[in-house]
Amino acid sequence: MTLSIAHPADFHVHLRQGVLSELVTPHVREGGFSTAYVMPNLKPPITTTDQALTYKATLEKIEPNVQFLMTLYLSPELTPDEIRNAKNAGIIGVKSYPRGVTTNSDGGIESYEAYYPVFEAMQEVDMVLNLHGENIHILNAEPSFLPHLHKIHSTFPRLRIVLEHATTRAAVEAVKACGDTVACTITVHHLDLTVDDWAGQSWNFCKPVAKYPDDRQALRDIVRKGHPRFFLGSDSAPHPPSNKSTCTPSCGCAAGIYTSPILLPLTAHILESFGALDRLEGFVSTFGRDFYKLPANGSKVMLQRASEEGYTLKDESVVPFWAGKQINWTIPKQ
């Protein structure tokens, strides 16, 4: 059995800097994706059009076959003029994510009124606002963020807003209740994990953390329903293994789950596990592209069942012994 998927797009991905960026950026394509909506959380964060274009050029040099969609970090320095400048330069969106206790923050959740002139300009030029709606207390932060979403949406009804990496039933319901200008990304790992999976397993720890089975069920249900305002943003976040493992009590663990190199196969596997394989193309490609107004280019990616995995050359093909079975040893990629 094979599937042909139109031009998958990952609407939330961390591509980092330096050597780590050289390592992980090609994995977007390895994971089956040809469009990446890129996080601006570098050191320092990307707050200007010039920085974003420089970063884009760096990424394109590493991986010329991926379309990189660039974003700015929402910060007090951002002005309406810079928004118009960014729009003209092809930058797609502005990202708001927790900055801890800084100016314009209220108990960890930002007070957004200070940004209203920026949002006004974004609405005017049709840029997208990405809200990373969780902070501080990991298990209850998302619901407490949702009133901010509603307030911004009602104040700027034509501003396209994406609530990033939803993890709760409350978030799903909140986005559903909004108008057509509000969408939501869901990661593939949040369709798989619950609290029990990261308790004691640091490699499954990310922010926002996976919640309870009922929350996961809400995420799965909205995907199975094929709701066009819910689509994939992997939040794929690479960290060195030393920052993920907790070999000793003093090991720190970074939040983040890395899915880029296996993203499309894994998404197919997990959607199939809850009866939503027929929604794969919508979830990984068409729904997000439609919301972002980015038409597909006609290219396709093929998937096949791993149990049928083989090798083909012209009219010859072969399938190895143990195809589809787990082999516990591997020759590392060079």
Added chain:
Amino acid sequence: MTLSIAHPADFHVHLRQGVLSELVTPHVREGGFSTAYVMPNLKPPITTTDQALTYKATLEKIEPNVQFLMTLYLSPELTPDEIRNAKNAGIIGVKSYPRGVTTNSDGGIESYEAYYPVFEAMQEVDMVLNLHGENIHILNAEPSFLPHLHKIHSTFPRLRIVLEHATTRAAVEAVKACGDTVACTITVHHLDLTVDDWAGQSWNFCKPVAKYPDDRQALRDIVRKGHPRFFLGSDSAPHPPSNKSTCTPSCGCAAGIYTSPILLPLTAHILESFGALDRLEGFVSTFGRDFYKLPANGSKVMLQRASEEGYTLKDESVVPFWAGKQINWTIPKQ
């Protein structure tokens, strides 16, 4: 956990002709092997030095990074002069395998006396005789072949002989009882399968067929013991999927199991499953090289646990989510 294995050598492999050969020959290297002892069973079979050298050049053009060790097919046309010619040209061995009911055959087992002048020449110039000791009735042929092995060995005690793809306790005991000039290859699939695995599953059907649990135990025991005259010959035999599957009652099924592209990881996995991982290097490299008088060149192949599989660039590395777990979908290799 990683393992470093000296220069693995597969002492029994089918590399075919034409497009199929172009497809499968690079898989020797993909499977972690840099030396391949090549079957001469082409159409027509390789019976002369010139044919063997032409075939070798074809294989080297497809995959320049593998050392191909060439063989001739034992047939009535082969003369002592051609043996000396072959030896001078770097050909390593001569293969005897069932030809069905032909001249010089006795109930499917060849009568070898007619070949004694050839064996005499082989002993003189130190070429290897490879005996494929099974034919006709699949479950009892190997033991009935063993007297032939003993007779040739006692007649030509300095002739190096390899009994190919042993599958029975009787074969293991027979080779053990011989002197140092008699060795034995074992496939990785015969260390895994028994009768029950191929009954009803045509993809596990090969010749010789996998035998009973006690036979497999004998194979595993001799590998675990690290006996230096028992080493890997994969008998990796690619067939088109249409010749392996039995989708309808009229589908034919070719005998053969294809292991080349996964050979070293699979061998490590299976040896570990019966407590013989510490014998891996002997089994896949040093024992066979010593018997064949082919010193290793110092190169190594690294293996790591699949659950640790990740990506590394300079000083950065990342490990993806679900590493070591089976994902049921895959993007086909281009």
